[in-house]
Amino acid sequence: MTAPAVAPPAxxxxxxxxxxxxxxxxxxxxxxxxxxxxxxxxDFGPTANRYLNVGIAExxxxxxxxxxxxxxxxxxxxxxxAFASARALDAVKVDIALTNAPVRIAAxxxxxxxxxxxxxxxxxxxxxxxRALPNMTVVVPADATQTRELVRQAAGVxxxxxLRLGRNATPALPAGPPPRLGTVQQVRAGTDVTIAACxxxxxxxxxxxxxxxxxxxxxxxxxxxxxxxxxxxxxxxxAASITGLVVxxxxxxxxxxxxxxxxxxxxxxxxxxxxxxAMPDSFIDVSGGQRFLLDYxxxxxxxxxxxxxxxxxxxxxxxxxxx
Amino acid sequence: MSIAVASxxxxxxxxxxxxxxxxxxxxxxxxxxxxxxGSMSLVEILATxxxxxxxxxxxxxxxxxxxxxxxxxxxxxxxxxxxxAEAGYFPAERLAEYSVPGGHFMAHPHPGVPGVExxxxxxxxxxxxxxxxxxxARLDGSARRCFVVMGDGETQEGSVWEAAGVAxxxxxxxxxxxxxxxxxxxxxxxxxxxRLGPMAQRWRAFGWTVHEVDGHDVEALTAALEAPAxxxxxxxxIAHTVKGKGLPYLEGDLRSHYVALKERQYHKAMAVLRRSRx
Numbered sequence: 001m002t003a004p005a006v007a008p009p010a011x012x013x014x015x016x017x018x019x020x021x022x023x024x025x026x027x028x029x030x031x032x033x034x035x036x037x038x039x040x041x042x043d044f045g046p047t048a049n050r051y052l053n054v055g056i057a058e059x060x061x062x063x064x065x066x067x068x069x070x071x072x073x074x075x076x077x078x079x080x081x082a083f084a085s086a087r088a089l090d091a092v093k094v095d096i097a098l099t100n101a102p103v104r105i106a107a108x109x110x111x112x113x114x115x116x117x118x119x120x121x122x123x124x125x126x127x128x129x130x131r132a133l134p135n136m137t138v139v140v141p142a143d144a145t146q147t148r149e150l151v152r153q154a155a156g157v158x159x160x161x162x163l164r165l166g167r168n169a170t171p172a173l174p175a176g177p178p179p180r181l182g183t184v185q186q187v188r189a190g191t192d193v194t195i196a197a198c199x200x201x202x203x204x205x206x207x208x209x210x211x212x213x214x215x216x217x218x219x220x221x222x223x224x225x226x227x228x229x230x231x232x233x234x235x236x237x238x239a240a241s242i243t244g245l246v247v248x249x250x251x252x253x254x255x256x257x258x259x260x261x262x263x264x265x266x267x268x269x270x271x272x273x274x275x276x277x278a279m280p281d282s283f284i285d286v287s288g289g290q291r292f293l294l295d296y297x298x299x300x301x302x303x304x305x306x307x308x309x310x311x312x313x314x315x316x317x318x319x320x321x322x323x
Numbered sequence: 324m325s326i327a328v329a330s331x332x333x334x335x336x337x338x339x340x341x342x343x344x345x346x347x348x349x350x351x352x353x354x355x356x357x358x359x360x361g362s363m364s365l366v367e368i369l370a371t372x373x374x375x376x377x378x379x380x381x382x383x384x385x386x387x388x389x390x391x392x393x394x395x396x397x398x399x400x401x402x403x404x405x406x407x408a409e410a411g412y413f414p415a416e417r418l419a420e421y422s423v424p425g426g427h428f429m430a431h432p433h434p435g436v437p438g439v440e441x442x443x444x445x446x447x448x449x450x451x452x453x454x455x456x457x458x459x460a461r462l463d464g465s466a467r468r469c470f471v472v473m474g475d476g477e478t479q480e481g482s483v484w485e486a487a488g489v490a491x492x493x494x495x496x497x498x499x500x501x502x503x504x505x506x507x508x509x510x511x512x513x514x515x516x517x518r519l520g521p522m523a524q525r526w527r528a529f530g531w532t533v534h535e536v537d538g539h540d541v542e543a544l545t546a547a548l549e550a551p552a553x554x555x556x557x558x559x560x561i562a563h564t565v566k567g568k569g570l571p572y573l574e575g576d577l578r579s580h581y582v583a584l585k586e587r588q589y590h591k592a593m594a595v596l597r598r599s600r601x
Binding site: 049054057060062065066067069073090091094098 | 434440441442443445447448450451452453454455456457458459460462463482485486488489492493
């Protein structure tokens with residue numbers, strides 16, 4: 001992949017700019033912020049009265065957004081993923097998910113993108129938590145361009161949406177058709193293994209692994225699962241039925257994330273082997289940037305390729321068969 | 324006071340609050356029982372709101388611009404159901420659906436019951452939700468008022484104080500919180516379990532206008548709830564109440580918190596309430 005001439009924006013900045021556009025188009029849209037600094041200096045123009053900073057108060061952020069939604073508004077809340085999914089979870093569950101309130105939770109600093117801010121600011125359980133909540137749509141854009149598209153589409157979802165965003169810019173993906181919320185995007189076709197990924201660096205790791213495997217004559221299909229819930233099971237089943245082997249890659253603990261979702265979907269109808277590349281079951285308590293920490297934790301293209309090679313060396317059991 | 328002209332006389336309201344109490348007792352006589360004490364303590368608060376103060380239309384529970392009541396102390400659910408029935412949101416016979424399998428009349432309020440605005444029961448949620456409604460009303464240029472009824476023990480939740488600060492900072496004078504100050508929580512007195520201290524001073528320090536009233540005096544409640552808000556300040560009404568109010572042998576008694584009345588106890592309670600009505 002060639003480096004883009006101009007560095008792409010961070011997904012959270014694209015979300016911010018897209019939201020400001022949405023606020024101008026639809027006067028139901030309200031932005032509630034929690035002292036994150038993301039909207040500092042933004043010119044809201046005539047929509048300025050629909051931007052409100054509630055301060056460092058994440059429960060109130062979610063509860064107030066639920067009240068606004070129940071009174072006919074379309075609130076977007078802005079906070080960090082670690083606080084959206086843990087600190088404010090009771091409000092998200094009771095006030096937003098339980099009432100199916102159309103609140104959009106823009107959760108920045110996902111995964112280990114908070115880097116050296118440390119494990120208090122890492123969010124490696126948020127997908128498990130949000131995916132478990134009824135009514136919640138869970139979206140993970142893989143780059144800034146996708147973020148713009150998915151933010152616009154998320155605005156039309158009738159219930160709540162959790163939007164997982166990063167902190168700093170991540171590499172732009174190769175150009176392709178725009179993502180459609182709720183649909184798994186096949187980024188590359190292949191017949192030997194399906195690599196399903198979620199989020200910027202995991203998807204890049206999947207693509208790089210596919211390149212590495214290509215040299216060995218292994219053809220990998222790569223899926224971008226940007227919508228984790230509702231999960232586009234038919235597309236995953238279709239890819240898995242061709243390859244008979246699935247590897248998942250995610251910036252999340254193994255419990256409850258993409259690997260869990262894919263495994264659950266396949267186990268019921270097409271029990272092919274699924275190998276999960278995910279963050280180890282430990283807190284990341286060393287300093288470093290997002291890419292460094294992913295390397296440190298073993299969420300890498302080399303790990304994906306190694307997993308595929310090891311899996312293909314073993315005979316794959318026929319579906320429903322015995323040893 | 325001008326409102327007294329348009330409102331039913333107090334004696335009528337007394338009869339209606341007694342009917343609400345009878346409904347609460349009846350629900351507590353089902354096999355699952357119910358939150359008796361904390362429902363009895365807030366009867367006058369809810370009755371004053373629904374039967375006098377709030378601009379609501381029980382025939383059109385979703386009317387735009389209606390005033391909003393959020394029962395943040397969700398364990399007062401049967402008190403809310405009984406009041407909604409008395410106000411005419413649904414026929415009183417439907418209270419028999421309480422705790423019936425498959426129905427929406429659960430111990431904690433659920434929007435499946437006509438007139439219930441939001442689910443509650445996880446404590447410390449109502450004030451933040453009320454902030455959202457109040458902000459929406461401000462954006463809409465609506466005269467809507469938002470009322471949030473909390474338990475006193477509930478204010479031990481940190482989220483209450485988080486929301487108290489936010490409501491004050493944003494000048495939500497269309498938001499009124501009412502604390503049912505019955506002094507008791509499940510394991511003891513509020514001051515023994517986790518001291519609430521000088522409640523009025525604490526809320527004033529957070530920038531709220533505070534009224535303190537006898538929470539069983541509907542005239543005092545009416546006056547406090549209809550007093551014009553100070554511009555740019557949310558209002559708190561501390562309503563001093565008695566847990567289990569109306570059944571003297573349970574008043575102020577911890578054991579009134581959750582009760583499943585046996586048939587004999589039910590008849591005794593109803594007889595006591597009927598005597599107070601006459």
